[in-house]
Amino acid sequence: MAHGDTSGDFEKSPGWLDWYDGPTMPTFALPAGAVDAHCHVFGPGAEFPYAPERKYTPCDASAEQLFALRDHLGFDRNVIVQATCHGADNRALVDALRRSDGRARGVATVRRDITDEQLAELHAAGVRGVRFNFVKRLVDRVPTDSLEEIVAKIAPLGWHVVIYFEAEDLPELYDFFSGIPTDVVVDHMGRPDVTKDVDGEEFALFLRFMRENPNVWTKVSCPERLSVTGPRALDGEQHAYTDVVPFARRVVEEFPDRVLWGTDWPHPNLKDHMPDDGLLVDYIPQIATTPELQQKLLVDNPRRLYWAD
Numbered sequence: 001m002a003h004g005d006t007s008g009d010f011e012k013s014p015g016w017l018d019w020y021d022g023p024t025m026p027t028f029a030l031p032a033g034a035v036d037a038h039c040h041v042f043g044p045g046a047e048f049p050y051a052p053e054r055k056y057t058p059c060d061a062s063a064e065q066l067f068a069l070r071d072h073l074g075f076d077r078n079v080i081v082q083a084t085c086h087g088a089d090n091r092a093l094v095d096a097l098r099r100s101d102g103r104a105r106g107v108a109t110v111r112r113d114i115t116d117e118q119l120a121e122l123h124a125a126g127v128r129g130v131r132f133n134f135v136k137r138l139v140d141r142v143p144t145d146s147l148e149e150i151v152a153k154i155a156p157l158g159w160h161v162v163i164y165f166e167a168e169d170l171p172e173l174y175d176f177f178s179g180i181p182t183d184v185v186v187d188h189m190g191r192p193d194v195t196k197d198v199d200g201e202e203f204a205l206f207l208r209f210m211r212e213n214p215n216v217w218t219k220v221s222c223p224e225r226l227s228v229t230g231p232r233a234l235d236g237e238q239h240a241y242t243d244v245v246p247f248a249r250r251v252v253e254e255f256p257d258r259v260l261w262g263t264d265w266p267h268p269n270l271k272d273h274m275p276d277d278g279l280l281v282d283y284i285p286q287i288a289t290t291p292e293l294q295q296k297l298l299v300d301n302p303r304r305l306y307w308a309d
């Protein structure tokens, strides 16, 4: 079956862009032990059905395909994040973790009625966090009292909370986020609008959020999602997404010990192009400009958060 097919009874959402087949070999040599700290598996749908409440149906993207990409790009490990198309059914994630020989950790999505036994099973598989999603096109909003109940259950395991939201929603969510007692990891820098000034009010609020809350980390990932003017990581482009660079570089330089990076493979819901993941790796030295910063971003930080034990 071609990689873009979706199996089982599933048909991809109209306009779906499949992940890039045959990525180039990156020019940037990743440091030994580098972690791709944000990626997903999708299905395969015939084995691990997509959730009824999903807002999109992707192409399949299996654990084997993810691990092949890991090896091709030169990563040592993955952090696999539960994608919203699987809802709170973590079977595909758990299966991928179990096949990884300890080289993958996971972030799950759970409901408030999750039991301690189920959490222990997820922990044994390699899950180390839960994801709370506030992006309206991806999920229906879960009330904060449910989320607080989940935090109380996962905190004793030493897990953290991954949050995904858009910059315009940070003012409303600021106090709730600041009250989370565990480590917190923000997906994709809180999705700044990069057409705005990096010194402007919107990004200043995000930087203040990180400054005021030393338990907050962020992924400086997804330039391909945030970029408006590009250029795109395609056709050999070594300096892609220059409009996102000032934002990511600012965060890496101010918070070098609380940043992570991931490919976001297989890049759900991109509308205008699918990046060449090899060239996406070549974006990294634009935002982490010294070997010391690269070592923290790609090796030391993710290992501290996900492989402390």
Ligand SMILES: O=C(O)c1cc(C(=O)O)oc(=O)c1
Pocket: 082, 083, 084, 085, 138, 187, 225, 264, 268, 269
């Ligand atoms: O922006 C997105 O569409 C997106 C979706 C998901 C997901 O569906 O889980 O995850 C991401 O990291 C990004």
